[in-house]
Amino acid sequence: MYRIGQGYDLHRLEEGRELILAGVSIPFDKGLMGHSDADVLCHAVTDALLGALARGDIGSHFPDNDPAYKGADSVDLLQRIVRVVTGAGYKVENLDCTVVAERPKLRDYIDRMRQNLAEVLGVPTSHVSVKAKTNEGVGPEGRGEAISAQVVVLLSETPV
Numbered sequence: 001m002y003r004i005g006q007g008y009d010l011h012r013l014e015e016g017r018e019l020i021l022a023g024v025s026i027p028f029d030k031g032l033m034g035h036s037d038a039d040v041l042c043h044a045v046t047d048a049l050l051g052a053l054a055r056g057d058i059g060s061h062f063p064d065n066d067p068a069y070k071g072a073d074s075v076d077l078l079q080r081i082v083r084v085v086t087g088a089g090y091k092v093e094n095l096d097c098t099v100v101a102e103r104p105k106l107r108d109y110i111d112r113m114r115q116n117l118a119e120v121l122g123v124p125t126s127h128v129s130v131k132a133k134t135n136e137g138v139g140p141e142g143r144g145e146a147i148s149a150q151v152v153v154l155l156s157e158t159p160v
């Protein structure tokens with residue numbers, strides 16, 4: 001038995017924030033705004049896992065008005081949802097992610113993002129794809145106002 005999940009997220013870029021994608025701190029003059037560390041890629045992965053299980057979304061598990069999650073490390077939040085996946089009797093097979101960011105160039109950080117996600121998800125790095133695209137200068141991502149992420153994940157039932 002397999003289940004497919006899809007996740008999407010977008011956060012605004014603002015000055016005075018650290019830019020963190022899949023737990024990797026990326027040097028840039030702006031970072032993503034949010035209640036947590038605003039790691040848009042981790043959030044989209046988390047939503048993809050929850051979507052595959054039909055168990056709601058990141059906001060229903062970690063409300064953004066709960067002080068407990070202020071400045072939260074989104075890798076930790078993802079780790080908690082990986083335990084939900086395991087508890088439901090599933091494991092991650094593979095993951096395919098797209099990050100849409102006009103700037104900065106993400107090429108040099110992609111492999112570290114893949115390694116971080118693979119470690120949290122308990123899969124080989126070869127099962128985690130992270131792709132980075134610009135938005136050709138149009139839309140909020142293209143104007144450098146935001147970064148978004150889209151993720152598809154495949155889960156398989158673990159033998160009992």
Ligand code: MG
Pocket residue numbers: 009010011034038039040043
């Ligand atoms: Mg988010």
